[in-house]
Amino acid sequence: MSSALFSAFRLRQLALANRIVVSPMCQYSAVEGCATDWHLAHWTQLLQSGAGMFTIEATAVSAIGRITHGCLGLYDDACEEAIARRLAIARGNAPPIPVAVQLAHAGRKGSSKVPWEGGQPIPVEQGGWTPVAPSPLAQLPDERPPAALDSAGIAQIKKEFVAAAERAARLDLDALELHCAHGYLLHEFLSPISNRRHDAYGGALEHRVRLPLEVFAAVREVWPEGKPMGVRISATDWVDGGWTIDDSIAFVERLKAAGCDWIDTSSGGISPAQKIPLGPGYQVHLSRQIRRAASIATIAVGLITDAKQAEAIVASGDADLVAMARAMLWDPRWPWHAAATLGAQVHVPPQYWRSAPREAAKVIVNAKLGMR
Numbered sequence: 001m002s003s004a005l006f007s008a009f010r011l012r013q014l015a016l017a018n019r020i021v022v023s024p025m026c027q028y029s030a031v032e033g034c035a036t037d038w039h040l041a042h043w044t045q046l047l048q049s050g051a052g053m054f055t056i057e058a059t060a061v062s063a064i065g066r067i068t069h070g071c072l073g074l075y076d077d078a079c080e081e082a083i084a085r086r087l088a089i090a091r092g093n094a095p096p097i098p099v100a101v102q103l104a105h106a107g108r109k110g111s112s113k114v115p116w117e118g119g120q121p122i123p124v125e126q127g128g129w130t131p132v133a134p135s136p137l138a139q140l141p142d143e144r145p146p147a148a149l150d151s152a153g154i155a156q157i158k159k160e161f162v163a164a165a166e167r168a169a170r171l172d173l174d175a176l177e178l179h180c181a182h183g184y185l186l187h188e189f190l191s192p193i194s195n196r197r198h199d200a201y202g203g204a205l206e207h208r209v210r211l212p213l214e215v216f217a218a219v220r221e222v223w224p225e226g227k228p229m230g231v232r233i234s235a236t237d238w239v240d241g242g243w244t245i246d247d248s249i250a251f252v253e254r255l256k257a258a259g260c261d262w263i264d265t266s267s268g269g270i271s272p273a274q275k276i277p278l279g280p281g282y283q284v285h286l287s288r289q290i291r292r293a294a295s296i297a298t299i300a301v302g303l304i305t306d307a308k309q310a311e312a313i314v315a316s317g318d319a320d321l322v323a324m325a326r327a328m329l330w331d332p333r334w335p336w337h338a339a340a341t342l343g344a345q346v347h348v349p350p351q352y353w354r355s356a357p358r359e360a361a362k363v364i365v366n367a368k369l370g371m372r
């Protein structure tokens with residue numbers, strides 16, 4: 001049996017052993033932006049998952065670009081060193097799986113409590129900060145508005161993304177994803193709901209895509225040529241008068257021309273008025289439309305939980321890759337089990353080669369054991 005999900009894939013010079021991507025997942029466990037031993041444990045576990053690529057969580061390009069005080073950052077030497085040290089250990093204890101990082105700026109969603117403390121905004125007087133955004137419009141009507149970025153502020157944002165990408169390159173990360181989704185800063189520039197500017201960065205679609213495209217181009221310039229770079233978008237705001245799939249296609253065509261290697265097709269996050277039709281694979285049709293219209297590699301994400309479902313998404317051409325978040329936390333060996341279901345194989349650390357049950361005896365690549 002030959003599986004589409006477990007077939008190899010290439011992004012520039014990067015080889016992926018299969019089509020399963022561990023989706024970026026904030027852990028809210030950093031201190032002053034620095035990775036902790038929680039990250040060491042989390043990364044090690046997911047690098048042993050058998051996935052084709054692992055994505056490090058939304059990683060802030062500045063301290064005020066964090067969502068919470070617990071968000072990971074890549075904006076100073078301490079942040080860089082904290083990732084370097086722990087990632088080296090995690091990589092040293094797992095098969096060689098490509099590691100991507102998602103670079104992000106939280107925009108108006110910054111200065112929030114961590115989810116398990118309620119996620120509410122933290123005012124400046126209580127140790128928070130004033131978040132920045134394209135326009136002084138709060139996410140919710142009863143919240144304090146963010147500060148609108150002026151042209152010096154916009155120039156600064158670009159520099160911060162570039163500096164973080166240079167650090168990511170020094171960390172020898174394999175791929176870079178720009179976070180333009182979920183109502184964070186770059187999505188806030190794209191969406192007419194959050195962007196009410198009247199300058200070159202607001203108004204018509206051509207203006208609203210300007211900052212994300214400028215950031216993409218500036219980062220691509222410093223990110224090593226042979227390494228791939230993609231973008232996560234919210235392909236629709238799911239709100240009347242918001243960003244649409246047609247806007248996404250227009251944006252993706254420009255990204256592709258600028259050298260974008262994949263579109264990670266998520267949705268929503270800009271407004272509490274959104275109406276998301278949740279269900280298995282609820283965003284796959286967005287991936288399909290973008291892949292067909294723009295002829296670019298796509299990642300489908302969102303309630304993909306079952307091996308045969310994931311196989312069908314790749315086999316039918318709805319996406320090149322599937323990303324999984326919650327199902328990977330629930331079952332960090334999901335790819336091992338999917339490989340067993342689909343008659344495929346995964347790379348597994350030799351310490352665990354004896355794990356495969358009789359009915360999945362062939363699931364582990366190169367497993368051979370001898371004892372006296």
Ligand SMILES: Cc1cc2nc3c(=O)[nH]c(=O)nc-3n(C[C@H](O)[C@H](O)[C@H](O)COP(=O)(O)O)c2cc1C
Nearest residue numbers: 023024025026057058301302303304324325326327
């Ligand atoms: C704990 C957790 C943290 C997340 N953090 C991020 C993140 O850092 N960046 C991002 O783009 N999406 C983030 N997401 C969204 C996931 O990457 C994914 O798109 C979403 O959960 C839908 O996929 P799923 O149904 O497989 O969970 C997060 C989701 C979860 C559950």
